[in-house]
Amino acid sequence: MDDDLIVDDDIQRAESLPARTFTDESIAQRERETIFARQWLMLPERTTLERRDDARTLAEQVAARGARTPLSFLDRSLFLQRGWDDDALRLFPNACTHAWYPLVHGPSRGNAIACGQHGRKLDCAGRFLSQPGFKDLPDFPRACDHLRASRALEWRGFLFTSLDTPRVEHGEAFAEIDASLAKMPLEGLRLAPLDHEIRDVAGNWKQHAWNYMDSFHVTYIHRAPGGLADAIDMSSYRTELHRWSALQWAYARDARAGFNPDELPERFRDPAGRRVFALWWFVFPNLALNFYPWGLSVNLYLPVPGKPDTTRFCWFHRVRDAEKYARRDRDWLSAQVDAEDVDAMAQVQRGLRSGVTPRGRFAPEGERGPHWFHHLVSRELRALP
Ligand code: FES
Numbered sequence: 019m020d021d022d023l024i025v026d027d028d029i030q031r032a033e034s035l036p037a038r039t040f041t042d043e044s045i046a047q048r049e050r051e052t053i054f055a056r057q058w059l060m061l062p063e064r065t066t067l068e069r070r071d072d073a074r075t076l077a078e079q080v081a082a083r084g085a086r087t088p089l090s091f092l093d094r095s096l097f098l099q100r101g102w103d104d105d106a107l108r109l110f111p112n113a114c115t116h117a118w119y120p121l122v123h124g125p126s127r128g129n130a131i132a133c134g135q136h137g138r139k140l141d142c143a144g145r146f147l148s149q150p151g152f153k154d155l156p157d158f159p160r161a162c163d164h165l166r167a168s169r170a171l172e173w174r175g176f177l178f179t180s181l182d183t184p185r186v187e188h189g190e191a192f193a194e195i196d197a198s199l200a201k202m203p204l205e206g207l208r209l210a211p212l213d214h215e216i217r218d219v220a221g222n223w224k225q226h227a228w229n230y231m232d233s234f235h236v237t238y239i240h241r242a243p244g245g246l247a248d249a250i251d252m253s254s255y256r257t258e259l260h261r262w263s264a265l266q267w268a269y270a271r272d273a274r275a276g277f278n279p280d281e282l283p284e285r286f287r288d289p290a291g292r293r294v295f296a297l298w299w300f301v302f303p304n305l306a307l308n309f310y311p312w313g314l315s316v317n318l319y320l321p322v323p324g325k326p327d328t329t330r331f332c333w334f335h336r337v338r339d340a341e342k343y344a345r346r347d348r349d350w351l352s353a354q355v356d357a358e359d360v361d362a363m364a365q366v367q368r369g370l371r372s373g374v375t376p377r378g379r380f381a382p383e384g385e386r387g388p389h390w391f392h393h394l395v396s397r398e399l400r401a402l403p
């Protein structure tokens with residue numbers, strides 16, 4: 019019955035994932051049990067649609083030993099906890115192992131967590147410590163009395179988790195990205211507040227990831243004059259596909275919108291003197307890390323449980339050059355490209371509702387990125403090794 023989930027690894031023969039994978043809640047559920055359980059997922063800097071009073075990033079909130087903070091992620095109520103005896107970060111379900119009362123109600127710090135309903139105490143590694151009334155119970159505590167931790171870690175000021183056993187180590191998934199950033203000064207980037215940090219937008223999360231991997235649409239949706247297709251030298255556009263990540267990049271038409279060549283590895287240097295406009299990194303399944311000379315723009319495409327046709331679209335900016343950042347809409351077309359993409363996905367969503375949506379074919383050169391993404395989703399959804 020899964021035959022229609024197969025995407026051929028040969029782009030010449032392949033057809034896209036079927037429309038139902040973009041609309042069915044049963045597929046979304048399966049994605050949560052496979053793709054979103056076993057990949058490294060970035061935790062959003064802020065986790066609710068409302069802006070929080072706490073202006074610190076998530077990483078800053080749990081920087082100190084014993085610090086903890088609650089968060090909602092993929093509709094799950096969780097909390098992040100920094101170790102007390104070790105430096106490890108752990109992500110726990112925000113539910114007491116006794117009778118499921120939430121354990122953490124706001125950012126706090128200490129060597130133990132005390133449950134507000136019947137006084138159970140747990141340590142910062144999630145181990146049961148004590149509880150009144152349980153003195154003479156045999157075989158106590160058992161494994162079920164301790165909290166079950168998911169792994170969490172910090173990468174360049176961002177937090178990641180693998181809710182279940184990860185498919186691959188984080189360092190391996192990020193190896194090519196790290197290599198491309200080896201000469202770029204990225205420490206201490208400032209988080210700049212945006213109006214649209216978190217929005218619910220039309221379209222399944224895969225549509226947005228697919229669109230991100232699609233260079234074919236650039237000359238149409240972001241067309242010249244005045245569009246991205248003008249700002250970059252389209253003839254230099256490259257898509258580099260790795261196992262879990264993919265890089266797209268191009269030279270800028272105007273050298274002022276390009277990287278200083280010393281900030282990038284030698285392989286990006288152009289003998290003709292053109293400068294790289296951006297490094298657009300995609301990390302499977304749902305993260306885009308867009309490196310510009312002004313800093314980093316992050317897109318996170320989060321599925322919304324129960325609403326497969328909606329994506330919680332997170333957008334965060336980290337600034338390293340304030341003067342260039344002030345030019346982001348003029349030289350890098352930041353707001354324009356975002357608006358064009360969000361609108362295009364709303365249009366595709368409308369197309370999906372036509373009721374007649376055959377599986378598509380891929381242009382062998384121009385759609386290597388989309389094919390790579392569909393093929394990977396297909397494999398991971400079917401839990402192939
Ligand atoms: S629910 Fe936490 S102690 Fe009972």
Ligand SMILES: [Fe+2]
Nearest residue numbers: 229239240359
């Ligand atoms: Fe686009």
